[in-house]
Amino acid sequence: MTKRIFNFSAGPATLPEEVLTEARDNLLSLGDLGAGIMEISHRSPEFDAIIDGAEAGIRRLLGLTDDWAVLFLQGGASTQFTMVPQNLGADADYVLTGAWSEKALKEAQKLGSPRVAASSKETNFDRLPTELDLRADARFVHVTSNNTIFGTQFREVPQTQAPLVCDASSDILSRPLDLSRYAMIYAGAQKNLGPSGVTLVIMRKSLLERSPKSLPTMLNYNTHVEKGSRFNTPPTFGIYFIGLVTQWIEAQGGLAAMDQRNQAKAQQLYDAIDGIDLYQGTVQPESRSLMNVTFKLTDASREGEFLSQAKARGLHGLKGHRSVGGVRASIYNAMPVAGVEALVGFMREFAGA
Ligand SMILES: *Cc1c(COP(=O)(O)O)cnc(C)c1O
Numbered sequence: 344m345t346k347r348i349f350n351f352s353a354g355p356a357t358l359p360e361e362v363l364t365e366a367r368d369n370l371l372s373l374g375d376l377g378a379g380i381m382e383i384s385h386r387s388p389e390f391d392a393i394i395d396g397a398e399a400g401i402r403r404l405l406g407l408t409d410d411w412a413v414l415f416l417q418g419g420a421s422t423q424f425t426m427v428p429q430n431l432g433a434d435a436d437y438v439l440t441g442a443w444s445e446k447a448l449k450e451a452q453k454l455g456s457p458r459v460a461a462s463s464k465e466t467n468f469d470r471l472p473t474e475l476d477l478r479a480d481a482r483f484v485h486v487t488s489n490n491t492i493f494g495t496q497f498r499e500v501p502q503t504q505a506p507l508v509c510d511a512s513s514d515i516l517s518r519p520l521d522l523s524r525y526a527m528i529y530a531g532a533q534k535n536l537g538p539s540g541v542t543l544v545i546m547r548k549s550l551l552e553r554s555p556k557s558l559p560t561m562l563n564y565n566t567h568v569e570k571g572s573r574f575n576t577p578p579t580f581g582i583y584f585i586g587l588v589t590q591w592i593e594a595q596g597g598l599a600a601m602d603q604r605n606q607a608k609a610q611q612l613y614d615a616i617d618g619i620d621l622y623q624g625t626v627q628p629e630s631r632s633l634m635n636v637t638f639k640l641t642d643a644s645r646e647g648e649f650l651s652q653a654k655a656r657g658l659h660g661l662k663g664h665r666s667v668g669g670v671r672a673s674i675y676n677a678m679p680v681a682g683v684e685a686l687v688g689f690m691r692e693f694a695g696a
Pocket residue numbers: 354418419420421422443487489490491510511512513531532534
């Protein structure tokens with residue numbers, strides 16, 4: 344048996360063990376094909392079935408109708424920061440909740456004159472902004488649903504008149520979504536969906552007519568919609584893996600069950616943070632993320648010791664992002680309840696509580 348730690352890394356992050364095992368079994372031979380999943384043509388009938396299955400899994404989980412396109416692209420969420428304004432227009436409203444939304448804004452600024460509709464930078468992004476100054480005629484409104492670094496999350500994204508574009512890299516498929524609020528959702532896979540190297544893009548087909556013909560072929564969404572994400576060689580292994588993850592989520596009971604489990608996991612951690620004097624949450628309670636739980640030690644001099652003792656217990660990846668410090672426990676879909684329980688047990692013991 345391979346020894347596995349509880350991996351609280353923010354991304355690439357822990358993946359469901361059942362899925363890893365199944366993927367491993369198909370590395371040498373996909374079923375009885377005699378060639379592994381990474382070795383077959385992206386134009387083969389075997390791969391057609393895999394990409395169709397992954398798309399169908401995403402469609403079933405989110406309840407997407409035919410007026411939505413599902414794409415598997417490359418270049419990470421960071422490439423979407425520029426593709427979105429290149430295709431939809433840059434005169435957009437951005438809600439700033441941390442480093443990722445700032446990076447997204449910066450890409451739009453290279454292309455036009457986006458506006459900042461709200462920002463919580465003044466308080467070092469320790470909360471979500473409440474007052475949004477949104478224009479009905481903005482090309483789109485951009486939000487980051489879950490701020491991976493600071494640990495804030497919109498429980499519900501804002502209702503907007505302009506089309507809402509959401510970077511959901513760190514909470515995609517963690518809960519059911521009210522699709523009526525969204526025009527487009529994108530997510531790098533490496534937090535909640537699978538390995539790095541594939542980016543899921545879900546968009547209303549009605550947006551496609553906006554893309555200027557002058558765009559580089561690879562940066563135009565129409566290219567990928569027309570070719571079913573196979574204009575060039577797609578990240579075949581990542582797409583395969585996402586398909587397995589959608590099946591795994593369905594076997595867990597779907598997005599509502601995922602959400603319940605995620606809420607219970609986060610609650611256990613926040614209860615420990617609020618109930619033990621040594622710990623203090625770094626985010627205002629109403630803005631807390633269910634995916635990335637951030638806190639610090641009230642005695643900062645013990646932080647190094649906290650992290651090294653945790654690691655010795657098999658609790659890895661807990662060091663906070665360099666821009667926030669402290670501790671960050673990333674508890675995406677694939678983090679088992681037992682991992683959170685082990686962390687909470689360690690926190691109590693370390694604090695002598
Ligand atoms: C990790 C992350 C990104 C960056 O994704 P890449 O795939 O590395 O480009 C962007 N946005 C959010 C919210 C993230 O968590």
